[in-house]
Amino acid sequence: MHSNQVTAPARTAVVGLVGNPNSGKSSLFNLLTGLRQRIGNFPGVTVEKKSGKLKLAEIRTPVGTMDGEIAEDVRGVREVEIIDFPGAYSCYPTSLDERLVVQELTNPAGDLYPDAIVYVADVTKLDKHLLLFTQLRDLDLPMVLVLNMADLIEETGLKVDVERLSSRLRVPVVPVSARQGTGVDELKEVIADLLRNPEAYRPEEPFYEPGTRARDVLSELRRVLPARNNYHALLLAHHASWLKHIPEKTRHLVQESRVKHGFHSLRAQVEETMERYDTFEPIVRDTVRRGTNQSSLTDKVDNVLTHQIFGPLIFVVIMVFLFQALFAWSAWPMDGIEWIFESLGTGVRAILGPGWLTDLLVDGVIAGLGGVLVFIPQIAILFFFIALLEEVGYLARAAYMFDSIMQRFGLNGRSVVALISGHACAIPAIMSTRTIANWKERLLTILVTPLTSCSARIPVYVILISFAVPDVSWGPFGAQGLAFTGLYFLGITAAMLSALAFKLVLKSPERSFLMLELPEYRSPVWRNVGVTVWQKVKTFIVEAGKIILLISVVLWGLSTYGPPGAMDAARTQVQSQVETQGLDDDQAADLLASEQLEASFAGHIGKAIEPAIRPLGYDWKIGIALFSSFAAREVFVGTMAIIYSIGSTDDELRIQDRMAEEINPRTGEPVYNQATAWSLLVFYVFAMMCMATTAVTKRETGGWKWPIIQFTFMTVLAYVSAMVVYQVLS
Amino acid sequence: MPFPRTTTAALYTIGTTGVIDRFTNENLAGKLLDIGVRPGSRLSIIRKSPFGSCWYVKIDRHCLALRKQELACILIK
Ligand SMILES: Nc1nc2c(ncn2[C@@H]2O[C@H](COP(=O)(O)OP(=O)(O)OP(=O)(O)O)[C@@H](O)[C@H]2O)c(=O)[nH]1
Ligand SMILES: [Mg+2]
Numbered sequence: 001m002h003s004n005q006v007t008a009p010a011r012t013a014v015v016g017l018v019g020n021p022n023s024g025k026s027s028l029f030n031l032l033t034g035l036r037q038r039i040g041n042f043p044g045v046t047v048e049k050k051s052g053k054l055k056l057a058e059i060r061t062p063v064g065t066m067d068g069e070i071a072e073d074v075r076g077v078r079e080v081e082i083i084d085f086p087g088a089y090s091c092y093p094t095s096l097d098e099r100l101v102v103q104e105l106t107n108p109a110g111d112l113y114p115d116a117i118v119y120v121a122d123v124t125k126l127d128k129h130l131l132l133f134t135q136l137r138d139l140d141l142p143m144v145l146v147l148n149m150a151d152l153i154e155e156t157g158l159k160v161d162v163e164r165l166s167s168r169l170r171v172p173v174v175p176v177s178a179r180q181g182t183g184v185d186e187l188k189e190v191i192a193d194l195l196r197n198p199e200a201y202r203p204e205e206p207f208y209e210p211g212t213r214a215r216d217v218l219s220e221l222r223r224v225l226p227a228r229n230n231y232h233a234l235l236l237a238h239h240a241s242w243l244k245h246i247p248e249k250t251r252h253l254v255q256e257s258r259v260k261h262g263f264h265s266l267r268a269q270v271e272e273t274m275e276r277y278d279t280f281e282p283i284v285r286d287t288v289r290r291g292t293n294q295s296s297l298t299d300k301v302d303n304v305l306t307h308q309i310f311g312p313l314i315f316v317v318i319m320v321f322l323f324q325a326l327f328a329w330s331a332w333p334m335d336g337i338e339w340i341f342e343s344l345g346t347g348v349r350a351i352l353g354p355g356w357l358t359d360l361l362v363d364g365v366i367a368g369l370g371g372v373l374v375f376i377p378q379i380a381i382l383f384f385f386i387a388l389l390e391e392v393g394y395l396a397r398a399a400y401m402f403d404s405i406m407q408r409f410g411l412n413g414r415s416v417v418a419l420i421s422g423h424a425c426a427i428p429a430i431m432s433t434r435t436i437a438n439w440k441e442r443l444l445t446i447l448v449t450p451l452t453s454c455s456a457r458i459p460v461y462v463i464l465i466s467f468a469v470p471d472v473s474w475g476p477f478g479a480q481g482l483a484f485t486g487l488y489f490l491g492i493t494a495a496m497l498s499a500l501a502f503k504l505v506l507k508s509p510e511r512s513f514l515m516l517e518l519p520e521y522r523s524p525v526w527r528n529v530g531v532t533v534w535q536k537v538k539t540f541i542v543e544a545g546k547i548i549l550l551i552s553v554v555l556w557g558l559s560t561y562g563p564p565g566a567m568d569a570a571r572t573q574v575q576s577q578v579e580t581q582g583l584d585d586d587q588a589a590d591l592l593a594s595e596q597l598e599a600s601f602a603g604h605i606g607k608a609i610e611p612a613i614r615p616l617g618y619d620w621k622i623g624i625a626l627f628s629s630f631a632a633r634e635v636f637v638g639t640m641a642i643i644y645s646i647g648s649t650d651d652e653l654r655i656q657d658r659m660a661e662e663i664n665p666r667t668g669e670p671v672y673n674q675a676t677a678w679s680l681l682v683f684y685v686f687a688m689m690c691m692a693t694t695a696v697t698k699r700e701t702g703g704w705k706w707p708i709i710q711f712t713f714m715t716v717l718a719y720v721s722a723m724v725v726y727q728v729l730s
Numbered sequence: 731m732p733f734p735r736t737t738t739a740a741l742y743t744i745g746t747t748g749v750i751d752r753f754t755n756e757n758l759a760g761k762l763l764d765i766g767v768r769p770g771s772r773l774s775i776i777r778k779s780p781f782g783s784c785w786y787v788k789i790d791r792h793c794l795a796l797r798k799q800e801l802a803c804i805l806i807k
Contacts, residue, residue: 128766400795404781
C-alpha cells in the first residue's frame with residue numbers, strides 16, 4: 001500500500017494569517033505573496049479582504065512502510081489561498097475589524113474558515129500576544145505560531161527558547177523576520193505539513209475550561225449550537241446576538257438560557273481572560289528572557305514628537321512638507337504624462353484622418369484617459385507618505401495628540417488618519433475608519449471625510465485658479481499658490497464644522513474609547529510601502545479609469561448627436577450665416593461646432609439645468625461639465641476638453657486658453673471671470689461628486705440612508721456657498 | 731510599612747508609578763485586559779496630551795494612550 005495516492009482536495013486550502021494588531025501580519029503576507037494579491041471584500045461585511053496565492057512545495061519524504069517498501073519521494077506543488085485577517089486582540093471584539101475575525105473563525109461552514117492558522121505574534125511582546133493565540137487554539141484549529149520580528153531578538157538581547165516554547169504550547173513555532181525574509185522556507189514547510197495531516201496537530205487539552213455558570217449554559221445549549229467543542233460553544237453563547245451564521249431562533253434560545261442561568265457575559269469574559277493570562281504567563285517567563293530595554297529610543301523620540309507644545313507644531317511642519325513635496329515632485333511627471341497623451345492624440349489624428357472614429361478616440365478616450373492618468377504621480381506620492389508615516393508608527397501618535405480636539409467635534413483621535421488619507425482619496429480613507437469602535441464617531445468621520453480635498457480635485461483647482469486669482473507674487477508667495485492652500489484649508493475646516501453640526505444633531509448613548517497602543521518606532525519595511533502605493537494606484541486606475549472612460553464615451557456621444565433634425569437644422573443655419581456674413585473657414589468651423597453642441601443632447605441637458613445654476617454664475621456649457629462631474633469630479637477637465645474642442649480645428653490650443661476666449665453672448669464679458677471661477681471652485685470643494693465614494697459610504701454604513709444624507713448635505717452646502725460667493729463677487 | 735491603599739490612576743501626576751490593583755468598570759476592564767493591561771502590571775504616567783484629556787502611559791514596557799475616563803477606572807496600589 002502506497003501512501004502517496006494523490007487525493008484531490010475539494011477546494012483550495014485556506015490559510016489564515018491571524019494575530020494582534022501591528023504584529024506584522026500584512027508584512028508577512030506581502031512577503032509570502034508579493035504582488036500576487038487580490039483585494040476584495042469579506043462577504044456581507046464591509047471590510048477590505050486581502051487574499052493571495054501561496055505555492056507550497058509538496059515534498060513527501062520517504063516513509064518506511066509496513067511491508068518494508070520505501071515510498072517514493074514525491075515532489076509537487078500545491079497552491080493554497082492565504083488570507084490576511086485584520087488585527088484582533090481577543091475573541092471579544094470591540095471594533096468592526098475584530099468582529100470580522102471572530103465571525104469567520106467561529107463559522108466552520110463559511111468560505112473563509114481556515115484549514116490552518118498562521119498565528120503571527122511580535123516576539124518582543126509575547127506576554128500580550130499569546131492571549132488570542134490560546135483562544136484560537138481552544139477552537140481546535142491547526143496552528144503554527146510565528147515569532148515575527150526575529151531580527152529584533154538579537155538587537156534587543158532577547159533570549160527565546162523556541163523548542164521549549166513549542167513543546168509547552170504544543171504547536172510548531174517558527175521564528176520569522178518579515179523584514180529580512182528569514183524563516184520563510186521553514187514556515188512554508190510547516191504550513192504544508194499542517195495541511196497534510198491536520199489530525200497530528202490537534203490540541204490534547206484546552207488552555208481554559210469554562211466556569212460553572214457558563215458550563216450550565218453550555219450543557220443546555222450544546223444540542224442546539226452548531227459547535228465543534230466547548231469553547232466554540234462558549235463563544236457562540238457570548239456573541240450569538242450579532243454573529244451572522246446564528247439563526248434567529250437559536251439566538252432566542254441562547255438569550256433565554258443566559259438569563260436562566262445568570263450568565264453575565266462581561267464578567268465571564270474578564271474571568272476567562274485573567275485565567276488565560278495565568279496559564280500562559282508562566283510559559284512565557286519560562287522560555288523568554290528579556291534583555292536590554294529596547295524602547296529607550298522610542299522614549300527619546302516621543303519626548304519630542306508627542307511633546308505637549310512641539311508635538312502638534314511638528315505635525316503641522318510634517319504636513320506642510322508633505323504637501324509641498326507632493327506638488328514639487330509631481331510637477332514634472334505630470335507634465336510628462338500630459339505630453340504623452342497630447343502627442344498620442346495628435347498622432348492618432350494624423351494617422352486616422354478626420355472622422356467620427358477619430359473624434360471618439362482622441363476627444364473621448366485619449367483625452368479622458370489622460371485626464372485620469374495624470375493624477376498618478378500625486379496619488380502615488382501622497383500614499384507613499386501616508387504609508388511611510390503609518391509604517392514608522394507616527395500615525396498612532398497623531399491620533400493620540402489630536403484625540404481631545406477630535407472629541408470636541410464628535411470624532412475620535414483615529415479619525416485623524418482618515419482625514420489625512422482623504423486628501424489622497426476618500427475611498428481608502430473611509431475604509432480606514434473601521435478601527436473606530438464607536439459607531440457615532442465612525443459615522444461622523446465617514447460623513448465628513450469626502451469634504452477634504454482629494455487629489456481628483458487638484459486639476460479642477462489648477463484650471464480654475466488661473467481665472468480666479470491674478471498671477472502675482474510677493475516674495476516667495478504666489479497669490480495662486482496661496483489660493484490653492486486656502487482651498488485645502490476650506491475643505492478641512494468644512495469637514496470639522498460639519499462634524500460638529502452632525503454631532504449636535506445625532507444622539508448616541510454608546511461609550512467611546514481611545515485606548516490606543518503606541519507601537520515602538522521602527523524603520524519602515526520598504527516592501528510594505530511599495531505594495532501599498534502600487535495597490536492604491538492600481539485600484540485608482542481601474543476604478544476611476546472605468547468610470548471616466550465610460551463617461552467620456554457617453555459624453556462624446558451626447559455632444560455629437562442630437563434629437564433628429566436638430567443637428568441638420570443647426571448646420572443649415574450656420575451655412576446661411578456663413579454666406580450672409582462672409583466668414584472664413586476657421587470662423588465657420590468654430591461657429592458650426594458651437595451651434596452643433598447647442599443642438600446636441602448634451603446641449604439640451606445643459607440648457608435644461610441652466611436656470612438652476614444661473615444664480616451661481618454658470619452657463620449651460622458649465623452645466624454639462626457639472627452634470628457629468630457628479631459621476632466623478634475628475635471628468636471636469638475631460639468634459640471641458642470635449643465641450644470646447646469638438647469639431648474645431650484648433651485642438652492643439654490648451655483647454656485653459658480656450659476657456660479664456662469664451663464669451664458670454666448676453667453680457668459680452670468673458671464667461672470665466674473672477675466671480676464665476678471662485679463660485680466654481682467653492683462648488684467643487686464642497687460637492688459630493690464621486691459615485692465611487694457614495695458606493696463605499698453605502699457599504700460601510702449598511703444602507704442608503706447615510707449616503708443619501710451625505711450627498712444631499714454636501715450638494716446643498718456646495719450650491720448655497722457657491723451662490724453666496726458669486727453674488728458677493730459679481 | 732504603611733497599609734496599602736488604592737487610588738484611581740486619574741489622580742496620579744506625571745512621573746508617578748504604581749502597580750495596578752483592579753478595575754472599577756467591567757466594560758472597560760474587558761478591553762483593557764485585551765490590550766494587555768492587567769492587575770499586577772506596572773503603570774507609569776509619562777505625559778499629558780497636547781490639548782488635554784488624554785495621557786501617554788506606560789504599562790510594563792508598552793506605551794499606550796488612554797483618555798482620562800479610561801484612566802479613572804484603573805485602581806493603583
Ligand atoms: N523589525 C521588524 N519590524 C517588522 C517586521 N515585520 C513587520 N514589522 C513592522 O511592524 C509594523 C506592523 O506591521 P504590519 O504588517 O502592518 O502589521 P499588521 O499585523 O498587518 O497590523 P494590522 O493590520 O494593523 O493588524 C510595521 O511598522 C512593520 O514595519 C519584522 O520582521 N521586523
Ligand atoms: Mg495588516
